[in-house]
Amino acid sequence: MGFMDKLFKSQRDIAKEEIKGIQWESLESIDQLHNLVKNSNLKTKVIFKHSTRCGISRMALNSFESGYENLDQDVTYYLLDLLSYREVSNAIAEELNVTHQSPQVIVLKDQQVIHTESHHGIDVKKIQQLI
Numbered sequence: 001m002g003f004m005d006k007l008f009k010s011q012r013d014i015a016k017e018e019i020k021g022i023q024w025e026s027l028e029s030i031d032q033l034h035n036l037v038k039n040s041n042l043k044t045k046v047i048f049k050h051s052t053r054c055g056i057s058r059m060a061l062n063s064f065e066s067g068y069e070n071l072d073q074d075v076t077y078y079l080l081d082l083l084s085y086r087e088v089s090n091a092i093a094e095e096l097n098v099t100h101q102s103p104q105v106i107v108l109k110d111q112q113v114i115h116t117e118s119h120h121g122i123d124v125k126k127i128q129q130l131i
Contacts, residue, residue, distance in 0.1 A: 021065045024048075027078040030091045036078065037095070040108040044075040044131050049089055049104040051082045057103040060122045064105070067124040073131045107131070 027033065027047060036045050051057040082089050082102050093100040101118035107127055115130050
């Protein structure tokens with residue numbers, strides 16, 4: 001990658017480079033949110049709300065990923081870039097009846113929120129135990 005490419009990298013590209021270990025799906029639309037909630041009857045869903053400009057969010061994401069173990073659990077992980085998709089974050093707060101926070105993790109099973117945590121309380125080990 002050339003100097004100019006690095007200089008003009010989007011926040012989304014930077015966020016993708018931060019992601020390692022977990023096979024994240026990008027959460028980018030309200031329709032996608034509706035589908036994942038509906039399909040949480042079939043498979044547990046984990047949503048990580050991440051702000052690419054926030055150091056605490058970056059640390060929480062790194063900690064989440066460094067503690068992750070591939071346990072072959074039947075779960076799908078979603079990453080929401082709050083800066084690019086704020087309307088999706090607002091829909092999450094409204095539809096799932098959770099207070100908006102960043103960073104934040106929300107775990108859905110059977111169309112219900114079974115766990116939510118934010119900031120330094122985010123713990124991938126706890127989430128994997130719940131699943």
